[in-house]
Amino acid sequence: MVVDGGSLAENIVGSSAYNKLLAELVDAAGIEVESEYAEVFARLDSAKIVKAKIDIEDLMFVLTNKVDLLRQYSLSKFQSLSDEEDEEEYPAGAEPSEDEKSKTLSVGKYSQGFLLTNIIEYALAMSGRERLLEYIKLSRIPHAKKYADQIIKLTKLG
Numbered sequence: 150m151v152v153d154g155g156s157l158a159e160n161i162v163g164s165s166a167y168n169k170l171l172a173e174l175v176d177a178a179g180i181e182v183e184s185e186y187a188e189v190f191a192r193l194d195s196a197k198i199v200k201a202k203i204d205i206e207d208l209m210f211v212l213t214n215k216v217d218l219l220r221q222y223s224l225s226k227f228q229s230l231s232d233e234e235d236e237e238e239y240p241a242g243a244e245p246s247e248d249e250k251s252k253t254l255s256v257g258k259y260s261q262g263f264l265l266t267n268i269i270e271y272a273l274a275m276s277g278r279e280r281l282l283e284y285i286k287l288s289r290i291p292h293a294k295k296y297a298d299q300i301i302k303l304t305k306l307g
Contacts, residue, residue: 155192155193156195157194157195157198157199157205158191158192159195160205161208161209161268162186162191162194162265163186164209164212166209166212166213167264167265170212170216170219170220170223170264171261171264173220174220174224174227174264177220178223178224178227180227181258181259182258182260182261183258186262187260190260190261190262193262197269198265198269200284200288201272202284203273207272208269210272211268211272211275212268215275218305219271222267222271222304223264225303226267226303229299229303270300270304271304274300274301275306278298278301281297281300281301282294282297
């Protein structure tokens with residue numbers, strides 16, 4: 150599969166099914182998404198598709214035929230990530246006082262392609278843990294085995 154700029158990702162992100170689910174997730178999770186799908190993000194997201202070794206047709210199948218499960222996975226993932234951000238680890242005796250604890254910083258808006266990552270993860274989880282783990286390792290995501298296990302748990306496919 151040859152990546153032509155960001156066209157792989159743009160085909161999915163530009164679809165009506167994608168935009169419908171994206172709007173539902175924005176409302177349900179209370180997040181902000183960039184109004185434009187920047188070319189740099191389209192290229193990065195297209196590279197994710199290539200790393201996943203997955204066809205556009207397979208991703209569109211998940212998006213159109215597993216929409217309820219994909220919505221639930223995405224919302225569970227948001228909840229899981231926000232729970233993790235609340236828990237900071239410090240060495241024994243180095244815990245800050247309540248006044249010194251960091252405040253949650255807003256990192257800005259999400260790219261429109263964030264849902265594409267969830268579709269890729271869900272599709273790979275459907276194919277089995279090993280295929281998902283291979284993708285996570287190729288993507289250089291830290292703690293690959295732990296992350297794969299989290300995805301399997303959140304998708305309820307394991």
